[in-house]
Amino acid sequence: MGRIVLEKVTKSFGDVKVIPNIDLLVEDGEFVVFVGPSGCGKSTLLRLIAGLEDTSGGAIRIDGQDVANEPPAKRGLSMVFQSYALYPHMSVRNNVAFGLKMAGETKEVIKQKVDHAASILNLTDYLDRRPGQLSGGQRQRVAIGRAIVREPKAFLFDEPLSNLDAALRVQMRLEITQLHQSLKTTMIYVTHDQVEAMTMADKIVVLNAGNIEQFGSPLDLYNKPANLFVAGFIGSPKMNFVIGPEAEKQNAATIGIRPEHVSILTTEPTDADGPAWPASVGIAEHLGSDTFLYMTVDGIGSMTVRASGEVALKHGDRIWLVPDLTRLHRFDADGLALDR
């Protein structure tokens, strides 16, 4: 079991309120990702749950029991650190076994559990090596191995993939998702990478300046962002925001349209096409599967468009952009989303 509830949790460092007031419910077995720009308090929130930082107020309940004043060891959670934080003076076997030794398990139990974890994580051949002799991906696996042998109530990941190169990151992302599917243990995962958040999470917590901007499934956040911050943060390339007369036409202070929800016309539009914005192509990035076009729209400003496949457009071409009005997002003057 691993149901984690945060009630009115606050955290200040001196006079600085890092977490003003957070309420959150993580159900047992959920994969929840904390995402937000750097300095938004996501790592601090994770460390509060872990017990590595003391809360300034509020309750943290794990399976109903308030653990806010318990040391990390008593909370029954495991953590994987960004730096891996392996014990450099111990072999891989002893790194993985350390938590079990601290818990006073017998030698036979420790050996069996460590060997089992090593076989899941493809570490069997490396058990006698020191962390210094391993590659980044292998170190990451050892860190995960150390977390899983303890059979915790929940796993906490603090940007675990940010030190890996791009290819390895994609692979480890899949491995962690698979691990979650087979263990079915609660996982809380901190990242600033919204691709990781979208691909791994059951639910995403978008944090900004220590506040939860929105909490929901990845597609909820994508389809129904609650405000301008979430709208701009989730999705890549970023959502285009338009203010001024075009927004007023839609009865909003700001309208947002995602780059993938704009189609391109190379010929003069007709009335049947609906509203169309004349634009000229600034930069075209050809990725093969997609083409990203950075446009300057007359009277509106810059806009990004994502076109599927290869598009034969180059710098300076004149075209028309047609927004998909059913996928348009409208926001009021305070930046909050309006109903469609």
Added chain:
Amino acid sequence: MARNVPAARKATIAGLAWLVGFIIFFPVLWMFLTSFKTELDAFASPPSFLFFDWTLENYSVVQERSDYFKYALNSIWLSVGSTALGLLIAVPAAWAMAFSPTKRTRGTLLWMLSTKMMPPVGVLIPIYLIFRDLGLLDTRSGLIMVLFLMNLPIIVWMLYTYFKEIPVDILEAARMDGATLAKEIVYVLAPMAVPGIASTVLLNVILCWNEAFWTLNLTTSDAAPLTAFIASYSSPEGLFWAKLSAASTMAIAPIIILGWFSQKQLVRGLTFGAVK
């Protein structure tokens, strides 16, 4: 990266380095040579460097007049005792300052260091009186206390510097793994800080071994270490250079041998973290 340094320049630099090394080492060498001279040769002017009548007489006289091993045993007691006591206090203190700093940590560290700036003679009389009233004069336990307190700021500072180099993540990982504070220090912090702790221990042993102010002022015979043994040969009846040298050579021999065998460790510890 390799640099192209002309051979002539290399040789000049090497020659200079050897010269400086020799100048630093010369007094010790001279003491060593003098210890094998007769008292007459020891005073000779101009002095003879190697061509004199080599004799072991000074060593036998020194050993006859005073029991070297009694003094040596006291020196070992003092240096090992005060170092052990120092570690016991300094490891937790340095842990707290390195990993759980407060607003006042910096100030506390500087204050500790500032106590080393006062000349010890400034507190000689109060400490002497306290020792007299508590019956600690000429006792090993009393001296261990004084030496331990005198060197504590240095031990804390050194350990603090080494501990600062250890990523706090690793200690937090140990905490998540269920280690208590004591286990975290014993199983994780201490093994990682071995080079630093070892050089701290060595430096402290050397400092205690050579400490001459408190050992001379607070002891007479029972707790007197090798520094007192040396001092007993600069007597009012006249200086006996050869015997003084023999006594000094015997006194520093153990610590030089210890230093020789541990020099690698010492250098590694003192430059720990300087190059990553």
